[in-house]
Amino acid sequence: xxQLVESGGGLVQAGGSLRxxxxxxxxxxxxxxxxxxxxxxxxxxxxxxxxxxxxxSTYYADSVKGRFTISRDNAKNTVYLQMNSLxxxxxxVYYCRARNYDYDYWGQGTQVxxxx
Numbered sequence: 001x002x003q004l005v006e007s008g009g010g011l012v013q014a015g016g017s018l019r020x021x022x023x024x025x026x027x028x029x030x031x032x033x034x035x036x037x038x039x040x041x042x043x044x045x046x047x048x049x050x051x052x053x054x055x056x057s058t059y060y061a062d063s064v065k066g067r068f069t070i071s072r073d074n075a076k077n078t079v080y081l082q083m084n085s086l087x088x089x090x091x092x093v094y095y096c097r098a099r100n101y102d103y104d105y106w107g108q109g110t111q112v113x114x115x116x
Contacts, residue, residue, distance in 0.1 A: 009110030022096030
């Protein structure tokens, strides 16, 4: 069992930055690929970014490429999402996800609001 707790969300002006964190419980964090997803009001949840178990590979949605950076620290059981040059359309609840061949876990989400 893995529990994921996101933090770092908040209210920021357009053009600003935030760093989200997702802390995972459990001893097998390094066996999971990790991802960030987001869901805006009235919209479906969408992929934002992902990182392989080793951190050697990263993937981004086109809408955030060049502005967001995903990283992980397996010693701290934590994955991060650095968000720069934020836009009003980035406003959403951001969810952390841990996945391997056998399991798939989600966090409870953290709200990010970007004011224009």
